[in-house]
Amino acid sequence: MLKYQDVADKIKQKIYQQQITKDTQLPNIEELINQYQVSRTTIIKALNRLERHGVIYQVQGSGIFVRQPKKRGYLNFLESHGFSVDLNDLPGSSQVFNVDLMQPNSRVKENLQCDDNEQVYYIKRLRFADGKVYGFEQSYYRKKLVSYLNKEIAENSIFSYVQEVCKINIGFSDKYFKAIKLDAEIAPYLGLEVGDPALCVEEIFYTTSGEPFDFSQIIYHYDNAKFYVQSHSK
Template sequence: MAIDKSSFVPPYYQLAQILERQIRAGDYRPGEALPSEAELSEKYGLSRMTVRRSLSQLARAGLIRTERGKGTFVSRPELDRAVFVMEEFHKEAAARGLTSSVRLLEARLVPAPEKAAGKLQVPAGTKVLYIRRSLLAGGEPLAYDRKYLRYDRGRPILENELQYQALPEMVEKHAEALPISSKMVLQATVLNDEEARALRVAPGSPAFLLEQVLLAGDGRPVGWGWCLYRGDRYQLTSVSMAI
């Protein structure tokens, strides 16, 4: 991964590509500091100005951020761009004067069932991390959340972290690959007996189902889950303007 100074590709662009590949491969994880400009300059035989130009390109792409006096850090990928996400759940509850909370119902290593194994592209029976949570507002359960995550790193399962983290953050903790893209599908469904009990409504009640798959840089799925939102408490709104 050296700089080819005889290439028609500018050195600053080559360095930016090298650092981007390292970030997407998880060599540098979200919140972790990159080497300093001086260290990068010495390692790759480039001027400080060239290194600075490479970092500027990565910053424009949203991959890194610079904190004055502290250094350059890998940015957290912006993956949760859907209507129903945990951050927005808390904001919406607060806007309505309600106290939001998350209740961790289950967090354990399990043999991947067939569907989860297919979604994560691992052999059935592979050990994966399974999480169940209930999202409450004003003490009332409004959403029922279930996730399956790759468990490559063998880190301890800390319940206080899993209670509040979004899916991308969970994957960063427990999988080797860094999630860099997300696919979400929203559809209507009805609740089965278990789901209805969790949401304290009648079986067969309508709900929104939001399914999410997180993908690493090589396209490999590293996390899969789905969350059910009560149909009697949520609605979709579209606003358009006549020109």
């Protein structure tokens, strides 16, 4: 994890743990520099990260303020920080069905820009939030970048593992949405009927240098999954 990400997480945790209310003014940049013993650049990047994630808002000439927290159990529709992070206000878990090392098919290869001789880890798991099925996920990780995965890792936060152990700096993602009807393969995982509606989201995650390392598809339970969107000043 980069220094500014660590500082951003510490500020966010303090806001949430102390239940600091909306529109409360936070210390200014100079005070934050002294408090966290980091550079001005690091603090500015941390604040910008928090603003993008909807934790704070900054008013030029006035200061830094706490933003209205998201409603409990809602997933950010546009941004992705990893399922465990995005839904950290609910008790969550994963049921992992398999972690396999395999040769990618043409579709996975295209999305991950794999070389001909590359292998990928294929993970299939159910994601739960507050004891309810939230979504069915299938993910492919490039072994070239994520050198090792197992069931224990997949039962927890893969993104934390990728950052802390594999030392991958996660940069950005491309996200694609479509409405589908469940087929006979997927419906039983979600406890739904064939033909029921669902939201299918495919996402490609990149390192900060622009190299794709994860291609994931998650199909959300139409009754349990909830989403929100936060706009940001331009």
